[in-house]
Amino acid sequence: xxxxxxxxxxxxxxxxxxxxxxxxxxxxxxxxxxxxxxxxxxxxxxxxxxxxxxxxxxxxxxxxxxxxxxxxxxxxxxxxxxxxxxxxxxxxxxxxxxxxxxxxxxxxxxxxxxxxxxxxxxxxxxxxxxxxxxxxxxxxxxxxxxxxxxxxxxxxxxxxxxxxxxxxxxxxxxxxxxxxxxxxxxxxxxxxxxxx
Numbered sequence: 001x002x003x004x005x006x007x008x009x010x011x012x013x014x015x016x017x018x019x020x021x022x023x024x025x026x027x028x029x030x031x032x033x034x035x036x037x038x039x040x041x042x043x044x045x046x047x048x049x050x051x052x053x054x055x056x057x058x059x060x061x062x063x064x065x066x067x068x069x070x071x072x073x074x075x076x077x078x079x080x081x082x083x084x085x086x087x088x089x090x091x092x093x094x095x096x097x098x099x100x101x102x103x104x105x106x107x108x109x110x111x112x113x114x115x116x117x118x119x120x121x122x123x124x125x126x127x128x129x130x131x132x133x134x135x136x137x138x139x140x141x142x143x144x145x146x147x148x149x150x151x152x153x154x155x156x157x158x159x160x161x162x163x164x165x166x167x168x169x170x171x172x173x174x175x176x177x178x179x180x181x182x183x184x185x186x187x188x189x190x191x192x193x194x195x196x
Contacts, residue, residue, distance in 0.1 A: 038065050
């Protein structure tokens with residue numbers, strides 16, 4: 001990996017039952033920012049036991065841990081427990097880390113619904129779909145809607161009311177809003193070639 005940046009997250013720890021975590025963390029990962037550094041601000045003579053579910057902890061020194069989070073949509077838990085220099089163990093504190101992997105998508109401009117299992121359907125292709133809103137529409141040259149879905153996994157097979165449409169250029173319109181993002185609704189439209 002190149003150009004990896006780190007985000008520093010301070011977890012304020014005070015020995016005893018008053019260990020404080022910041023609010024749950026939401027992370028939108030996109031390639032470079034998968035490494036996060038967590039700090040336990042506590043007593044220098046204390047030791048810290050970290051537990052990271054789902055992430056890969058690759059550097060842990062006292063009150064500091066670095067974690068590489070996977071590029072998948074999921075929720076993970078990071079836990080820390082402080083033990084003072086007298087061997088007294090404090091309460092475990094935990095924080096939820098919600099990961100939303102980068103949305104990768106591609107909208108092809110041609111498909112061939114000839115039942116050879118290659119490019120037989122048209123739709124949005126990608127990964128890490130986590131849509132709050134999704135719509136795909138297909139229109140013919142005169143503006144008649146031939147296909148409509150709100151499910152990103154339902155693709156157009158080149159049929160209209162059970163009959164194959166003719167080889168031609170059609171128009172697609174895709175609108176979607178990814179969950180937990182600051183971006184608004186994205187809209188794309190353009191031609192799609194149907195070749196039999």
